[in-house]
Amino acid sequence: MGFGVASAHEGPPVAVTDEERSLARTMPEARRSDFLIGRSALHRAVRAAGLSAGSVLCDGPRPRLPEGIAASISHSGGVAVAVAGPSGLFRTLGVDLEMTPLPVRAAHLVLRGPERPLLGPPRMAARRLLALYSAKESAFKALHAVVDPAPRGLRDVRLEPDGAGYLAWAAGHPRTRVHVSVRQLPDRGVLCWALPQD
Numbered sequence: 205m206g207f208g209v210a211s212a213h214e215g216p217p218v219a220v221t222d223e224e225r226s227l228a229r230t231m232p233e234a235r236r237s238d239f240l241i242g243r244s245a246l247h248r249a250v251r252a253a254g255l256s257a258g259s260v261l262c263d264g265p266r267p268r269l270p271e272g273i274a275a276s277i278s279h280s281g282g283v284a285v286a287v288a289g290p291s292g293l294f295r296t297l298g299v300d301l302e303m304t305p306l307p308v309r310a311a312h313l314v315l316r317g318p319e320r321p322l323l324g325p326p327r328m329a330a331r332r333l334l335a336l337y338s339a340k341e342s343a344f345k346a347l348h349a350v351v352d353p354a355p356r357g358l359r360d361v362r363l364e365p366d367g368a369g370y371l372a373w374a375a376g377h378p379r380t381r382v383h384v385s386v387r388q389l390p391d392r393g394v395l396c397w398a399l400p401q402d
Contacts (some may be wrong), residue, residue, distance in 0.1 A: 205289040208248030210241040212282035217244035223259035241284040242277040249288035298346030298398035338396040343372030346398035
């Protein structure tokens with residue numbers, strides 16, 4: 205699996221194609237930067253996995269990936285991350301980067317009742333909520349591609365602690381699981397990635 209990162213602070217994205225730049229020009233300005241740094245991170249992840257890809261355009265909000273490549277992109281705070289690998293080894297992948305804290309009062313939007321104990325003690329709840337949100341977001345991206353019907357939202361994704369991360373599955377699909385790794389970042393950010401549990 206390859207990992208890539210790109211930042212709006214490194215100047216104009218260089219790891220993008222002319223076709224991707226043309227598509228970006230049709231987007232609202234706020235979306236344009238995220239799209240370009242996301243594609244730059246994706247191309248870096250694809251190369252890090254020993255693969256190659258031409259232009260990666262869109263199917264709605266999702267990247268239109270070339271045949272033979274599984275990948276996922278996330279961006280937050282002017283930074284984009286991506287994971288990629290051959291689809292023969294990784295039938296699905298998910299990644300999420302979160303740099304902005306969530307208020308604990310929003311926990312009900314992310315967690316179901318049985319998951320609330322995962323927040324831990326009140327002094328840890330805000331940091332844990334961000335990690336749980338990111339874990340569910342990365343799992344949602346991975347599961348959305350392999351279960352039918354796909355989860356409609358984060359509350360449809362179930363989490364169970366597993367070592368330094370979580371096992372995750374979509375409601376109604378307990379046998380299709382992904383393992384989510386969680387890494388706390390400086391300045392209270394979090395990075396999560398989901399791989400098939402095979």
